[in-house]
Amino acid sequence: MPVGDARSQVIQRLSLTSRNTDTFWTQRLSLISWNIDAFSSRPVSRAKRILDHILEGPKSPDIIFLREVTSDVRASLLGDARVHAAFLVTDAEDQTSFEDVPFATMTLLSNARFANDLDSRKESEGIERFMLGCVSRVSLPSKYRRDALCVDIITPTAPSTVFRLINVHLDSLWHTQRYRAQQMEILANVLREPGCNGGIIAGDFNAISPEDDGLVDKNELVDAWVALHGRSDGATWGVGVERRGGLGLGRLDKVATSGLKAEEIEVLRPGPIEVPRPGEKPVEIPWSDHCGLRCTFAV
Numbered sequence: 001m002p003v004g005d006a007r008s009q010v011i012q013r014l015s016l017t018s019r020n021t022d023t024f025w026t027q028r029l030s031l032i033s034w035n036i037d038a039f040s041s042r043p044v045s046r047a048k049r050i051l052d053h054i055l056e057g058p059k060s061p062d063i064i065f066l067r068e069v070t071s072d073v074r075a076s077l078l079g080d081a082r083v084h085a086a087f088l089v090t091d092a093e094d095q096t097s098f099e100d101v102p103f104a105t106m107t108l109l110s111n112a113r114f115a116n117d118l119d120s121r122k123e124s125e126g127i128e129r130f131m132l133g134c135v136s137r138v139s140l141p142s143k144y145r146r147d148a149l150c151v152d153i154i155t156p157t158a159p160s161t162v163f164r165l166i167n168v169h170l171d172s173l174w175h176t177q178r179y180r181a182q183q184m185e186i187l188a189n190v191l192r193e194p195g196c197n198g199g200i201i202a203g204d205f206n207a208i209s210p211e212d213d214g215l216v217d218k219n220e221l222v223d224a225w226v227a228l229h230g231r232s233d234g235a236t237w238g239v240g241v242e243r244r245g246g247l248g249l250g251r252l253d254k255v256a257t258s259g260l261k262a263e264e265i266e267v268l269r270p271g272p273i274e275v276p277r278p279g280e281k282p283v284e285i286p287w288s289d290h291c292g293l294r295c296t297f298a299v
Contacts, residue, residue, distance in 0.1 A: 027127065027155075027299050028263065029113065031063040033202040033253065034292035035169070038068040038103040041275045046287045047073045048080075049273055053287075055082055061294065064108040065167040065202050071098045074106065083108065088116055090135060090149060097137060097147075105149045105167045105203070114153065128156040130299075138190055140183045142171050148187055152196070155299065163260065163299060164191055164199035170206045177211055188219035191258045198259020200297060204290065205254045216256045224255040224262035224295055236267060236291040255295045268292035 032054050036047050047069075054064060064087070069077070077083055078092055087108040091097050097104045115129040133152030140146055149167040166187055171179040184205075191199050201221070207213055216223045225234045236253040255265060270287035277283060 027130075028296055029063060029299060030059065030061040030294065030296045031065065031165075031200070031202060031255070032061040032268070032292055032294050033065040033067075033167075033255065034268070035067040035204045035253065035288060035290035036069060036073060036103075037288040037290065038070050038073075040285060040289065042273060043070055044072050044076045046273055047076060049271065049287045050292070051077070051080065051083075053268070053271065054292075055086075059294070060110075062110045062113040063165060065165075066106045066108070067167070067169040067204055068103040069098075069106045070103050071095055074098060074104075077106065077108075086111060088114055088132070090151070101145050105147075105169055107149055107151055107165065107167050109151065130154060130156060131159070133162055138166075138186065140179075140186060142179055142183070143176050144171055146171055146183070148183075148190070148201075150190065161197050162195055164196050166190065166199060166201040166203075168201055168203040168205070170204065172206050174208065176206075177209055180206060180212055181215060184215040184219050188221055188258070191221075198257070200255060200257050200260055200295075202253075202255040202293070202295065204252055207252050207254065208250055213251075216254065221256040221258050222262070224257060224265045224297070225251065227262060228265050234267060236293065237289065239267075239269065239291055253290055253293055255293060257297060260297050260299060262295055262297045264294075264296040266294050268294055 034050055036043065036050060040046070054061065074091065074095060078089065083089060088111055090107045091104070113127070113129055114132055116132045131154040133154050136150050138148040138150055140148060146169055151165045152162050153165060155161045168187060170183050187201050191201070205212065234251045235249040236251055238249045255262065269291055272284040273287060274282040275285055
């Protein structure tokens with residue numbers, strides 16, 4: 001994917017071939033967001049099960065946000081033939097973002113819906129593809145060196161219209177709530193920067209307190225789950241199992257939008273995987289301690 005000042009270069013090139021935008025234009029994009037859980041046993045095998053579930057289901061998404069990706073999991077994803085054939089992937093050229101941290105985020109974009117240069121922006125099955133702009137990581141105030149992975153996408157019919165896809169893993173645990181408040185304010189402002197028409201923030205918001213639950217509204221973003229289902233249900237953590245630290249069910253993972261409209265959202269439950277134990281029967285653990293989220297939104 002392009003990096004640095006690539007967005008301005010792409011917009012400049014596209015402006016030479018822009019078309020009349022007076023007619024109404026809309027496309028729908030689907031996103032699956034999943035926190036892999038870096039610390040439980042067999043992270044590579046569990047990540048593969050999650051990827052299998054995502055890619056082999058009836059609704060393969062256009063966008064995949066992954067978190068708690070270790071270096072080994074990154075290598076496994078990049079070595080997967082399905083990923084290589086069908087997706088544009090962040091952090092594919094080097095593992096700089098994975099140095100000196102236990103895990104990082106990765107974003108995968110379907111090459112059926114996104115193109116990274118003008119020459120390859122041909123229609124796929126009658127749908128003209130979005131162009132990719134700048135790909136960057138926004139540093140955040142954080143105890144755990146968390147950041148936000150941002151990808152700009154440019155609409156096919158209006159090269160001056162840029163939306164931003166932000167993959168986040170906010171700081172964890174009770175004592176970092178002040179960091180999460182700062183992080184959400186920064187991310188909301190990133191969607192309002194000059195030249196950006198809005199976008200989507202999705203991932204692990206670590207929303208474990210009433211103060212966390214109010215951060216989306218406080219920053220004038222739309223909580224996709226609340227908009228479509230109200231404030232009940234939607235738990236993505238502590239589902240079906242007891243969790244450490246005394247935390248119960250929680251809607252830790254969220255999708256927040258600005259300038260886009262979410263049309264569908266659902267929780268994806270992890271399946272089980274066996275973990276061998278020497279001299280004992282294997283035990284089953286879920287693919288992740290988080291459920292995933294699938295969201296469809298209109299651009």
